Structure formats: C-alpha cells, structure tokens
Amino acid sequence: MKDPTPTGAAYDGSQHSGSHRHGSDANPTPDIDRVWFENNPDRVHRLRNLIPFESKDPLGLPPLGMSWRILVTRTVGGGRLRLPVPLPTSVANESVDDDRQLSLIFDRIAPSDAVTICRTGMNKKGQKALRDPKRDAGD
Numbered sequence: 001m002k003d004p005t006p007t008g009a010a011y012d013g014s015q016h017s018g019s020h021r022h023g024s025d026a027n028p029t030p031d032i033d034r035v036w037f038e039n040n041p042d043r044v045h046r047l048r049n050l051i052p053f054e055s056k057d058p059l060g061l062p063p064l065g066m067s068w069r070i071l072v073t074r075t076v077g078g079g080r081l082r083l084p085v086p087l088p089t090s091v092a093n094e095s096v097d098d099d100r101q102l103s104l105i106f107d108r109i110a111p112s113d114a115v116t117i118c119r120t121g122m123n124k125k126g127q128k129a130l131r132d133p134k135r136d137a138g139d
Helices: 027-039 099-110 112-121
Strands: 010-012 047-050 065-074 081-088
Touching: 010 065, 027 047, 027 112, 047 099, 065 099, 081 099, 081 112, 099 112
Parallel strands: none
Antiparallel strands: 010 081, 047 065, 065 081
C-alpha cells in the first residue's frame, strides 16, 4: 500500500515554494490561519479541515475511513507551514486540540526541511526562510 502521507508543504510568507500568498481573495487560508494564531498566541499547532482547492497539487483520495486535514504550524520566524494529513473521520479536530499531540504528528509526517524551518526559522543555507510581511513592514 502506498504511503498516503504527502511530503510537500505549503508555507506562508513572501519566500516559499508553496502556492499560498498573503491577502489573496482567491485563497483566504493564510488570513484564516493568521487570525487564528493571533487569537491563540500560546499555540504552535492547529488542526483544521482542508479548504476546497487549498492544495496546489491534488491530494487524491485519503485512505479508507480517513479524511484530509490540514496541520498548521507556526514557525519561529512568524510564518506558518501547512501540511495535509490523513486522519480517521471519527477524530474531531477539536479532540486533538493539544500542541503536544499535534507536535508528535508534525514531527512524524513533516519533511526534514520543514522541521528545520519550523524550529529555527532558517533554511539549510542559513537564510531566513519565512517572513511575515506585516511584521517586517513594521505594522
């Protein structure tokens, strides 16, 4: 059986390889996640439902009895990383409302580059990988 866990990740910020940009009317997910983290400043992870057409690439069908969710992780640099993750349909997002549990999921499924960025805010070359345009502009 093929591993259903995708290896790609989408980053919020002006320097990233994903398809998500801040302030896009066509893709409201960066703003939704930004507001959620502003309202929950002590949290590092968030689990939420996948928004239609959010993923750059088609995810395909999740394994039987599972649905795609998005694990959003706030990075040290102030950006956000979004990873699709298949979870049992019987698991409510609110039931996994614990950063420790979500951190274990993140550490298990995230590509190593994503883990490095989230922990240090830097990519392999030592460059700041993610920027928060509002913070960098002094807002």
